[in-house]
Amino acid sequence: MTELKAGTRLRSAVCATEVMVIAATDADVALTCGGAAMIGITETPAEGGAIDPGHADGTLLGKRYVDEADTLELLCTKPGDGSLAVQAGLLVLKEAKALPSSD
């Protein structure tokens, strides 16, 4: 498994998703996308892998995803059909606090 630290790039083994690690306080997490373990950005996914229907909400380009305990933050650099997850469950979209109008 690829060690998770800021700057690490990973890709999904079962969809087009690619992510970049923004912050990881716990390097020892089993990160999955579409239900399958994520692989290094330069690795080639094994053939025949399919998205787990329970992990098929998709990822959005430019969005940030965090785990419930806020120990991991990922930036989606390429969107795909699978969902990101760790052992504890699906990652959630990190909603930045919107700032008021400047006009």
Place this chain on the structure above:
Amino acid sequence: MNKPKLQRITASECLSLWRAGKFETHFGPVREQKALALDPDRGELTESDRCELLDCLAQMPCPTIGIEADEASPFSAALDVIAASEDEAALLLRNVEAQPLAATTLVQLLRASASLSPEHALTMESLAYGTLQAGSEHRQWLQSQPLPSVSKDDSAPVLVSRDNGTLLLELNRPAQRNAISMAMRDALVEVLTLAFVDTSIAAIEIRGRGSCFSVGGELQEFGLALDAATAHAVRSLVLPARWLLRSAGSTTVFVHSACVGAGIELPAFAGTIVADRKAFFQLPELSMGLIPGAGGCVSIPRRIGRQRTTWMVLTGRRVNAAQALDWGLVNEVTEVRPRNGSDH
């Protein structure tokens, strides 16, 4: 016709006023004379007079106007704006007299920030803009408008996709002619942050969906700022211009039809602007008691110079694609065919 008379003073008269310490008692938004128009007659000026004239023009507490025919004069480069004719000079004066606070703040900002880095110049622009937000001219304009409200969208205000190393952005508020709302501002900052953080993105292309590239800031939201100081703080954090500047070299913007206010201020940061033949460019902020506040006081003078930028703001006139190409406001004029708006 209530046309203000254009009183032009000669260089030696200008120097006499300066040496008598009278600039500040005669000129400025809260004095009798809201602008100074310089007569081309050079009179008998020594070399040291000329140097002193350049120095004092840079400190004039109001816009300084010259006329194009005089362009050969040694001090024309020190003026804030050059009119094509006496009539145009009179128009400039009329517009300055209508919004003297905004007009003077503009020329002071452009004089001072020309030598700054674009990043610092953006901060200066925001400070100047904030000052005018709290000013009487902008407040009066706000009172003439319907009560402001947050503009809502049914779909994403910016569409984002990726083609290998190229990030593709489309402004997606076609029904609002791609007016830049808070939601679009935040979406632009989000995606430009991605381009900054993800170094595998080598190029950015920006387009507008629908009938035009963008008519600029969403007027429906003007007046929502909590206060001018907080508005400045917000601009320091989520100004799309600041993020665009970080990827400027690799960015190409394709524009068509109306590019108004921020609709040209933002593209002007890009390394390349490709404009449709029917594109036009306009800075309407003066009539709102403001100056360009989306980065235009930084990006536009760095493309077309201080005097033409001042001309665009003080006249509020449209610049067509051919003129824009000639000035360097855009890099290429061709046919730009946008995707239709989602309402088609």
